[in-house]
Amino acid sequence: MNGWLAIAGLGPGDDRLVTPEVTAIIAQATDIVGYIPYVARIAPRAGLTLHPSDNRVELDRAAHALTLAAQGRRVVVASSGDPGVFAMASALFEALEAGPAHWRDLDIRVLPGITAMLAASARAGAPLGHDFCAINLSDNLKPWSLIEKRLRLAVEADFAMAFYNPRSKARPDGFARALDLLRSLCGDDRPILFARAVSTPQELLQIVPLGAARADMADMRTVVILGSSRTRLIARSRGPILYTPRSALDGPA
Amino acid sequence: MNGWLAIAGLGPGDDRLVTPEVTAIIAQATDIVGYIPYVARIAPRAGLTLHPSDNRVELDRAAHALTLAAQGRRVVVASSGDPGVFAMASALFEALEAGPAHWRDLDIRVLPGITAMLAASARAGAPLGHDFCAINLSDNLKPWSLIEKRLRLAVEADFAMAFYNPRSKARPDGFARALDLLRSLCGDDRPILFARAVSTPQELLQIVPLGAARADMADMRTVVILGSSRTRLIARSRGPILYTPRSALDGPA
Numbered sequence: 001m002n003g004w005l006a007i008a009g010l011g012p013g014d015d016r017l018v019t020p021e022v023t024a025i026i027a028q029a030t031d032i033v034g035y036i037p038y039v040a041r042i043a044p045r046a047g048l049t050l051h052p053s054d055n056r057v058e059l060d061r062a063a064h065a066l067t068l069a070a071q072g073r074r075v076v077v078a079s080s081g082d083p084g085v086f087a088m089a090s091a092l093f094e095a096l097e098a099g100p101a102h103w104r105d106l107d108i109r110v111l112p113g114i115t116a117m118l119a120a121s122a123r124a125g126a127p128l129g130h131d132f133c134a135i136n137l138s139d140n141l142k143p144w145s146l147i148e149k150r151l152r153l154a155v156e157a158d159f160a161m162a163f164y165n166p167r168s169k170a171r172p173d174g175f176a177r178a179l180d181l182l183r184s185l186c187g188d189d190r191p192i193l194f195a196r197a198v199s200t201p202q203e204l205l206q207i208v209p210l211g212a213a214r215a216d217m218a219d220m221r222t223v224v225i226l227g228s229s230r231t232r233l234i235a236r237s238r239g240p241i242l243y244t245p246r247s248a249l250d251g252p253a
Numbered sequence: 254m255n256g257w258l259a260i261a262g263l264g265p266g267d268d269r270l271v272t273p274e275v276t277a278i279i280a281q282a283t284d285i286v287g288y289i290p291y292v293a294r295i296a297p298r299a300g301l302t303l304h305p306s307d308n309r310v311e312l313d314r315a316a317h318a319l320t321l322a323a324q325g326r327r328v329v330v331a332s333s334g335d336p337g338v339f340a341m342a343s344a345l346f347e348a349l350e351a352g353p354a355h356w357r358d359l360d361i362r363v364l365p366g367i368t369a370m371l372a373a374s375a376r377a378g379a380p381l382g383h384d385f386c387a388i389n390l391s392d393n394l395k396p397w398s399l400i401e402k403r404l405r406l407a408v409e410a411d412f413a414m415a416f417y418n419p420r421s422k423a424r425p426d427g428f429a430r431a432l433d434l435l436r437s438l439c440g441d442d443r444p445i446l447f448a449r450a451v452s453t454p455q456e457l458l459q460i461v462p463l464g465a466a467r468a469d470m471a472d473m474r475t476v477v478i479l480g481s482s483r484t485r486l487i488a489r490s491r492g493p494i495l496y497t498p499r500s501a502l503d504g505p506a
Contacts, residue, residue, distance in 0.1 A: 016274035019367065024269070058499075084374040086499075090382030093496040097487050104489040110375035112367050114272065121337045122363035129343030131403060133386035133412060142501035150384060153410040157403045159386060234350050236357040243346040246311075246339075248395035 005069040005106055006076050007083040007092055009113020010041055014199035017114045025111060026076055033065040034078035034088070042078060058088065062095035066103050082115035086136045086164045116223040117162035120195030123205055125234070125241035127193060127225045130248065132160040137167075139174055147174070148181060155185040160228045160244050166218040176215035182226060183210050191233055191242055193225040194218055207233070207242055258322040258359055259329050260336040260345055262366020263294055267452035270367045278364060279329055286318040287331035287341070295331060311341065315348035319356050335368035339389045339417045369476040370415035373448030376458055378487070378494035380446060380478045383501065385413040390420075392427055400427070401434060408438040413484060413497050416477040420468060429468035435479060436463050444486055444495055446478040447471055460486070460495055 006025045011017035026032070031049045032042050039052040051068075053061045062077070069075045083089040089110050096103050121128045133154050139147060154161050167175040182190075188211025196204040196219065206217060210226070218224055227244060234241040259278045264270035279285070284302045285295050292305040304321075306314050315330070322328045336342040342363050349356050374381045386407050392400060407414050420428040435443075441464025449457040449472065459470060463479070471477055480497060487494040 011272075014274070016277070017272050017365070019264075019270050019272060021267070021269040082371050082375075084371060084379045084381050086382070089375075089379035090496055090499045093378055093382075093485075093487060093494055094498055096494070097485065104487065105491070107491075108494075110379065112270070112371045112375040114365050114367070115371065118335050118337060118365045118368065122335075122342075122365040125346055126337040126342035126363065128337050128387075129339070129346075131386070131388045133384065133407075133410075134381075135384045141499050146501055150410045150412070153406045154386075157386075157406040157410075159403070232346075232350065234346060234357065238358070238360075241346055241349070241361075243343055245347055246343045246394050248399055 003069040003072040003106065004074055004108070005065055006109045006111055007079060007089050008076050008111040009079050009082040009087070009115070010038055011114040012081060012116050012119040012199045013197060017119065017199055019111070019113065022111050022113065028074055029076040030074045031068050032076050032078055033061055033068070038078040038080050058091035059095050062088070062092040063099060065092065066095060066099060066106065069106050070103060079113070082113045083110055084112065085115040085134065116164065116195075116198065117225060119198040120193065120223050120225060123195060123198055124193050124207065124225070126243040127227055127231055128160055128162065128244065129246060130160065130228060130230065130244040131157075132162065134162045134164065136164045137175060137178060138165040139171060144174060147178065151178060151181055152185065155182070158228045158230070160231060161226045163224040163226070165220070166222060166224050167215060168220050175218060179210070179213050179215060186210055186226070190229070191227045191231055193242055194222055195225065196222040207240055256322040256325040256359065257327055257361070258318055259362045259364055260332060260342050261329050261364040262332050262335045262340070262368070263291060264367040265334060265369050265372040265452045266450060270372065270452055272364070272366065275364050275366065281327055282329040283327045284321050285329050285331055286314055286321070291331040291333050311344035312348050315341070315345040316352060318345065319348060319352060319359065322359050323356060332366070335366045336363055337365065338368040338387065369417065369448075369451065370478060372451040373446065373476045373478060376448060376451055377446050377460065377478070379496040380480055380484055381413055381415065381497065383413065383481060383483065383497040383499060384410075385415065387415045387417065389417045390428060390431060391418040392424060397427060400431065404431060404434055405438065408435070411481045411483070413481045414479045416479070418473070419471040419475060419477050421473050428471060432463070432466050432468060439463055439479070443482070444480045444484055446495055447475055448478065449475040451476075460493055
């Protein structure tokens with residue numbers, strides 16, 4: 001039996017953003033494991049078993065995938081975006097490290113994908129065109145104090161910032177506190193992008209000054225990008241372009 | 254005449270990492286503009302004009318592409334990786350903002366791609382699986398003091414870090430200084446990944462403790478990823494897995 005496991009990034013939603021590498025591995029799989037809406041993106045076919053599971057069971061899902069691969073199945077763990085950015089790859093390796101030694105002999109691959117911040121950035125212009133950071137605003141797995149510390153340091157470093165999981169029903173208040181903190185540090189004029197469900201029919205982009213940002217502009221399907229002090233808006237009749245210049249030198253580059 | 258301009262990410266090198274969206278836009282183009290090795294990845298065909306240009310002429314290249322689109326051509330600016338991450342998108346918008354007003358009426362799109370750090374992270378495991386930052390180590394367009402400031406703050410925030418453009422012939426010393434600074438802040442045991450030319454026949458991955466990292470392990474085709482304090486190595490006969498757990502809570506999650 002030659003089982004294997006591939007953790008594959010399906011990108012932000014549009015099938016035209018799925019890499020040929022990922023499409024090819026899905027065609028070879030016997031089993032697809034993943035969160036319900038991601039597994040729903042895979043076309044059923046004879047010989048392919050779909051294993052959709054609920055949110056917040058990442059370690060169980062990872063152990064299930066590893067068990068199937070160890071039984072000789074060809075398993076794809078379907079992840080949205082890129083599996084290595086606030087998605088399934090880390091959970092899989094946590095389960096691997098804690099699991100039976102023979103799991104370490106498995107053929108395991110991670111196949112990259114278009115992560116939400118890159119899809120959002122492309123749609124808006126190039127707000128991540130200079131140094132930036134990516135922060136998961138969920139406080140399920142880290143204390144809120146650490147999130148605030150990172151926001152303060154990221155402002156001091158003058159990074160553009162991409163925020164994943166800004167808001168959920170279980171955590172309605174944290175994002176409002178993050179916006180208040182960022183306003184106190186960056187002022188009201190800094191542009192901020194709310195990019196919801198980019199590349200899907202529900203896509204919605206809003207660029208507002210930080211002073212006008214409200215927590216309810218984000219939900220679980222939104223990635224948020226805050227500009228650095230040098231991020232610029234180009235006004236156009238076609239809609240604004242948000243971008244961060246390459247240079248951090250003062251005066252003409 | 255209905256010219257347009259698309260800034261398209263070709264990914265790290267392997268054609269299986271080029272999105273179908275990018276492949277489709279190239280098929281519609283009349284002109285490809287870009288740095289020589291990226292334009293060389295596009296198959297010539299009747300009706301397609303290739304415009305390869307040298308490195309370090311990004312603004313001239315951007316203005317050329319905008320001029321062609323304004324003349325009614327269908328122009329693809331070929332970028333490696335993702336065009337919005339230390340690549341051509343910001344240069345294009347700098348040229349647009351500084352250029353004639355009628356350029357703002359052009360149909361301009363950015364098509365995302367697999368950026369080097371995500372390809373490298375996937376190959377090594379999931380070192381960017383928790384909060385992280387991306388820093389361009391070239392000091393062409395920013396003072397070295399700002400790079401050092403950002404490194405210090407990124408360590409204090411305990412971000413994993415991806416470094417683009419770590420070293421070039423024109424800047425042989427900066428990366429060695431960066432490594433010295435990082436060793437003084439993080440100690441010798443922190444794992445660091447050197448990922449060269451990922452997904453190409455020249456691919457080379459090295460994971461070493463920071464104390465054993467040497468500047469000459471990197472060149473212009475290398476992206477470097479430094480783990481956070483929580484990044485782990487899983488030893489395996491198949492080669493180690495480098496990953497950062499999702500949790501930053503102490504004790505059992």
